[in-house]
Amino acid sequence: MSKFALFRKRLVCFPTLWGGLLIIMVLTASSVFLIRQLATILAPTEPVSDRTYLVVEGWQDEDSLLAALALFNAENYRYMITTGGPNTRFLNPVHASYAEQAGAFMLQQGLDPEKLIMIPTPESAQERTYLSAVMVRDWLELKGAGLSELNVHTSDVHARRTRSLYQAAFPDVRIGIYAAAPHRFQLDKWWKTSDGAKTVITELIGNVWVACCFYPGEPGSHYEKWAIEKSTPASDLR
Numbered sequence: 001m002s003k004f005a006l007f008r009k010r011l012v013c014f015p016t017l018w019g020g021l022l023i024i025m026v027l028t029a030s031s032v033f034l035i036r037q038l039a040t041i042l043a044p045t046e047p048v049s050d051r052t053y054l055v056v057e058g059w060q061d062e063d064s065l066l067a068a069l070a071l072f073n074a075e076n077y078r079y080m081i082t083t084g085g086p087n088t089r090f091l092n093p094v095h096a097s098y099a100e101q102a103g104a105f106m107l108q109q110g111l112d113p114e115k116l117i118m119i120p121t122p123e124s125a126q127e128r129t130y131l132s133a134v135m136v137r138d139w140l141e142l143k144g145a146g147l148s149e150l151n152v153h154t155s156d157v158h159a160r161r162t163r164s165l166y167q168a169a170f171p172d173v174r175i176g177i178y179a180a181a182p183h184r185f186q187l188d189k190w191w192k193t194s195d196g197a198k199t200v201i202t203e204l205i206g207n208v209w210v211a212c213c214f215y216p217g218e219p220g221s222h223y224e225k226w227a228i229e230k231s232t233p234a235s236d237l238r
Helices: 017-036 038-042 062-074 098-108 128-142 156-169 187-192 194-213 222-226
Strands: 053-057 079-084 116-120 149-155 174-180
Touching: 017 038, 017 187, 038 156, 038 187, 038 194, 053 062, 053 098, 053 128, 053 156, 062 079, 062 098, 062 149, 062 174, 079 098, 079 128, 098 116, 116 128, 128 156, 128 222, 149 156, 156 174, 156 187, 156 194, 187 194
Parallel strands: 053 079, 053 149, 079 116, 149 174
Antiparallel strands: none
C-alpha cells in the first residue's frame, strides 16, 4: 500500500447483541443512580478546620439561618459574617440588604453583637454569590486577616455552586462548605416534589454555567465587581 494512501483497512470490534444490551443496561443504571444522587452531589457538607470566621449567606430562610447559628455555637466560631445584596423580596423592606436582615435575625436569636460582622453586597450585574465572596475577601484583606481556610454556610443544593464561586474569589484560601438541610424536599427523593425538581435542576444549570461560562475578571478590577466594562472617555480616544 502506498504511504500516501488516504484510507487504510482496520479491524474494528463491535459488541454482539448481548454485549450491546449489557452496555445499555450498565449506562442506564449508572444514569439512574447519578440522577437519584444529584441533589446530594449538589449539597456537600465538607468544612475545613479553621473556626475563626463562619460566612453565612443572608438570603437563606429562617430554618437555615437557625441551623447556621446552631452550628456557629456548637463549633465555637469566633465571628459570624452575614452576606447578601439588596433585599428585593419586598417593596419597602425593613433591612436594605440580606446581610443586614440575616444579621438582625441572628441578634434576635441571641448572637453576641461583638461576634457579628455584616457585609452587604451592592447592586451589580455580576453573579451575586461571587460578588458577596469578593466583598468578604476585600473586608478580610482590609483587616489583615491572612486566612488560609474559610467556611461558608448556605442553603442545601446551592452549596456546590457557592463553594466554587468562593474558591474563585479566594484562589489562595481553602474553602469549606456547610449545606443546610432542605425543608421542602428530601435530597434522596428530590424528583418527587415540584420544589425539589425545580430547585435541583436550576442549581444544576447554574453549576454548568459557572463551570463553562463564568468569567469573574481580574481580582480588584472594575469588571470583577460590576461585570460591566468601563467605557473609554471620548477625550481618551483622541
